[in-house]
Amino acid sequence: MRYVFVLLILFCGSAYSQCKTYIIGAKGDTLNCVDKKDMKQGKWLIHHDELRGEPGFEEEGEYKQDKKEGVWRQYSLQGDLIGVEFYKWGNKDGVCKYYSPSGELLREESWKALNPYKQYDTFDIEDIDNPDHYKKVIVKNEGVAIKNGTWKYYDVSTGMVYKT
Secondary structure, eight states: OHHHHHHHHHHHHHHHTOEEEEEEOTTSOEEEEEETTSOEEEEEEEEEOOBTTBOOEEEEEEEETTEEEEEEEEEETTSOEEEEEEEETTEEOEEEEEEOTTSOEEEEEEEEEOOTTOSEEEEEEEOSSSTTOEEEEEEEOOSOEEEOSOOEEEOTTTOOEEEO
């Protein structure tokens, strides 16, 4: 009787996490899963068509609870890697890199994702009057990503940093 109860629990748990809609990828894996609660889950492949002069692209990555998580890669419609972004809580977090169609590094952007489950957050801000002195500031958290750290822009022809 105990084993039947355990099997029933396992069956109910697995049925609860199944996809309502999905597609099967070229390698046979499940992509673009939307669960019973209409939340995006698992690996996703998103296609963006050309729009208003901007080239189209495709991006691939993983959703957890309807928010982007981890590494997301962007590819041109010809299949060339044009960007690598890192996400946390659905917002950019970490160093994101963008490439030219020929593969040269164009820019590096540094982001910090704020925890959307906190109402306020604390940051160390450099004092304008006293360089190299920092003070703590409490800000209202709106659950967004903020620019953080150094952004570098590269010259495609030389590969050197031309703007920081």
